[in-house]
Amino acid sequence: MHQRFLRHGACLALAFFALLPAFVRAQPAQQLDRPLTPEQFNACVQGLAQQTGLSGRPLSRTDFERFAAGARYDDRVRQSMLVTVSEPTFWWDELAATTDDDRVQQGRAILAREAQTLQRIEAQFGVPREIVIAIYGIETNYGPSQGKIPVLDAAFSLACLRPCPETATAQGSCMSRERAFATVRVLRDGRVRAENWQGSWAAAFGRTQFVPDSFEQLAVDFDGDGFSDIINSEPDAWATTANHLKTRGGWIQGAPVYIEVAIPPAQQAEFNTGGESKRYPERAKPLSQWAAQGWTALGPDGQPVPLQLPGDPEVHPFLPVGLPGPAFLVTRNFETLLRYNRSVRYAMEVGLLANKLAGGRDFVTPWPTDDPGLTRAQVRELQAWLVSRGHTQVVPDGVVGRITRDAIEKELAAKGLPPARRAGQRTMQALMQP
Ligand SMILES: [Ca+2]
Structure with missing residues (x-):
């Protein structure tokens, strides 16, 4: 499984919420309330050395110990896990930043410049080039933000912060342990250059952020x-991503990720989620059957458009924030994106950015907010203003993290505005008014 990391230039906050592996989400935050001591970490690594027989692929204890000797505990892993479970984020903030005009323009430039390579990848794997480039843009901001934590340290820290249950006795059965083993195997096999091998807190690395276990199986x-180099080679990274979507998910050629729909009024109560994000995979059925029930797609100006697609694929409803708010029927390609990264928000971001890269537009239905999200350029402007107000720890990088949220909260209080830890278009204006 692929995982997202935290140091993306553009979507730090998004990664916090959206992309957690289930084993992170399932654990209460208080178990992460202090760093591991060197003694705890060493004991953990020794414990792992005794379990190499549980590695999903052959790994000798000698090889394990040779590379494990170089692993250091990195507390940024724990801190990232903590942030992940604590701070609520909003769809309209994250999609505004992730699919902003800058990212669309940059992606289109790559599509034009690398048309031939992308054409060959599309032909071989059957995955649209816009999807591959959208993933590239979201994962690492088209390359530069590949993460700054040594992958070996990240994998071992993760394994020790989230030890496996004793019942996980089958080979490859526990994700955090297997990630550490896979990291060693990748080094042992010389598949990456050991020096300066860096990635995310979850040990995802390269231009499209693969964890070592997925990289081992899917690298192209x-x-x-003669070398699968997803760190330096764009063609290798793109083809590896396309291979993942084809092999693990079974990408359906010609089907979109989502269709924005109007739900017939009489059926809307059924999809009142109380503001929660909810999808209904158990209600999947052919598109034509939803059309027969009165569901329609929404055209560019919100007008109803008949629901039909070649092959009449099975689709199911997805409501990111309930009603009112945008409503979708999603295809199996949406679920394929979830195998790449198990966050529904991630899947929608990729779908929307890919759509914009192909010349399409934003969702027609507005989000239920009077304070829509900011582009990254606007976030940088707000952050620069916060710095000028004395919040010197804020870095104007376009990424809304904890420090920026703290500063927003303080400035809102100072101006007597309603408390919040975010700012959209309206709040930004209110704050920055002289
Ligand atoms: Ca290569």
Whole structure:
């Protein structure tokens, strides 16, 4: 499974909420309330050394110990896990930043510049180039934000912060342990250069952020130099991503990720989620059957458009924030994106950005907020203003993290405005008014 990391230039906050592996989410935050001591970490690594027989692929204890000797505990892993479970975030903030005009323009430039390579990848794997480039843009901001934590340290810290249950006795059965083992195997096999191998807190690395276990299984050498290098080679990273979507998810050619729909008024009560994000995979049925029930797609100006697609694929409803708010029928390609990264918000971001890269537009139905989200350029402007107000710890990087949220909260209080830890278009204006 692929996981997202935290140091993306553009979508730090998004990663916090959306992309947690289930084993992070399932644990109460208080278990992470202090760093591991060196003694705890060493004991954990020794424990792992005794379990190499549980590695999903062959790994000797000798090889494990040779590389484990270089692993250090990195407390940024724990801190990222903590943030992940604590701070609520909003769809309209994250999609506004993730699919802003800058990212669309940059993605289109790559699509134009690399048309031939992307055409070959599309032909071989059957995944649209816009989807691959959207993932590239969201994961690492088209390359530069690949993460700054040594992958070996991240994998071992994760394994020790989230030890496996004693019942996980099958080979490869526990994700955090298997990630540490896979990291060692990748080093042992010389599949990455050991020096300066860096990635996310979850040990995802490269231009499209693969964890070592997925990399081992799915890496592609597409530029033909005999080495799958998802860190330095765009063709290798893109083909590896397309291979994941094809092999793990079974990408359906020609089907969109989502269709924005109007739900017939008489059926709306059924989809009142009370503001929660909810999807209904158990109600999947052919598109034509939803059409027969009166569901329609929404055209660019909100007008009803008949629901129909070649092949009449099975789809199911997805309501990111309930009603009122945008409503969708999603295809199996949406679920394929969830295998890449199990966050529904991630899947929608990729779908929307890909759609915009292909010349499409934003959702027609407005989000239920009077304070829509900011682009990254606007976030940087707000952050620069916060710095000028004395919040010198704020870094104007376009990423809304804890420090920026703290500063927003304080400035809102100072101006007597309603308390919040975010700012949209309206709040930004109110704050920055002289
Ligand atoms: Ca290569």
